[in-house]
Amino acid sequence: MNTRTPALLITGALLAATTACGAQSLDAAGNDAEQPAAEVVLDEAPAEEKAAGVINAITPDKELAAKVPASVKSGGLKVVSSIGYPPMELWASDGKTAIGFDPALARAIARKLGVKYTLTDEEFNSQIPGVLTGRYDFVISSMTDNAERQAKITFVDYVKAGSGMLVKKGNAAGIAGPADLCGKTVSVVDNGSSLELAEKYDAECASGGKQALNILKFPGDTEAMLQVINGRAQATVTDYVVAAYKAADPKVEVEAIALEGTESPWGIGMKPDNTALIDSVKGALDSLIKSGEYGKLLAAWNLDKLAVQSAVVNGGK
Structure with missing residues (x-):
């Protein structure tokens, strides 16, 4: 769904190691009373993260x-995500630190669970395989929770969002909704929910006896949007x-158009047999929601x- 760059490891724990305020003392499981508590240096959110104050206060x-x-x-x-999909995932000004709501929530979950955190930028189609092979514990990448993906991974749903379109400023093509896409060129992210929608609209055009969509597929959201800017596509x-x-x-210089009736849950995806992790992530998210910290992350x-x-868990259809 985003611009894909070579995998880049962002180790938030290294940032935290330079400051004492990130350290939290937790009792190590199975320790004798005479043994010292394990010292866990938790991730500190960078200053450019809009929710940094909320995240760094989570214990x-x-x-x-x-x-x-x-x-x-x-x-x-x-954690694995795809950076370049603001405001959900984007790079800070240093070009190597991930910020946005998805990294913010991942950091918050890690702090709630008392563990360190790393985030890898990965091409969208590689994320689920990376979770299934154990390379990553979970994916949080604006990923729609649906039945097809539930056959591979288990989701803990963390937001509910709908789809939209981008057209060039001025909307010379006169696109107001899906029916106006018939006969137009539309750019999408390959293998994402946007492709499913475009194919759905294409079928509706065909059933109505109208011209088909010309669907252009790209590995990332930025590439798809560029097709509108350069005039190759009328919408993305x-x-x-x-x-x-x-x-x-x-x-x-683009305009946004909401696609009504497209709301669906986005989920944090994990390996189905990793039930302990699924329970931990669900518990952490519920705790963040109950405390109000989740709402503050969204508001930021x-x-x-x-x-x-x-x-x-698996609330998508």
């Missing part, structure tokens, strides 16, 4: 931390929160409308 929930899988306790929470289908974020930038990125009331 571990000892009950949840005690149930975290041993591999995560020892190796930290290994994406998530509405991303479309609105990009349309708010006067330098981009102006995403209040995406809020869910509880952490649901």
Whole structure:
């Protein structure tokens, strides 16, 4: 769904190691009373992260931390995402630190579970295979929770969002909704929910006796959007929160159009048999929701409308 660059490891724990305020003392499982408590240096969010103050104030929930899988306790929470999909995922000004709502929530979950955190930027189509092979503990990448993906991974749903379109400023093509895409060229991210929607609209055009869509597929959202800017495509289908974020930038010169009735949950994806981790992530998200910290993370990125009331497992259809 985003621009793909070579995998880049962002180790938030290294940032935290330079400051004492990131250290939290947790009792190590199975320790004798005479043994010292394990010192875990938690991830500190960078200054450019809009929710940094909220994240850095989160302290571990000892009950949840005690149930975290041993591999995560020892190796930290290994997260995969795709950077370049603002406001959900983007690079800070240093070009190597991930910020945005998805990295913010991943950091918050790690802190709630009392573990370190690393995030790898990976091409969208490689994320689920990376989770299934154990390279990553979970994927958080604006990924729609649907039945097809549930056949491979298990989701803990963390927001609910709809789709939208981007058209060039002025909308010379006169696109107001899906029916106006018939006979037009539309750019999408390959293998994402935007492709599914474009194919759905193409079928509707065919059934109505209208011209088909010319669908251009790209590995990342930025490439798909560029086709609209350079005039190769009349529209690109994406998530509405991303479309609105990009349309708010006067330098981009695009307009956002909401696609009504497309709301669906986005999930944190994990290996189905890793039930201990699924329970830990669900517990951490529920704790963040109950404490109000989750709402503050959303508000920091102006995403209040995406809020869910509880952490649901595989809520997508």
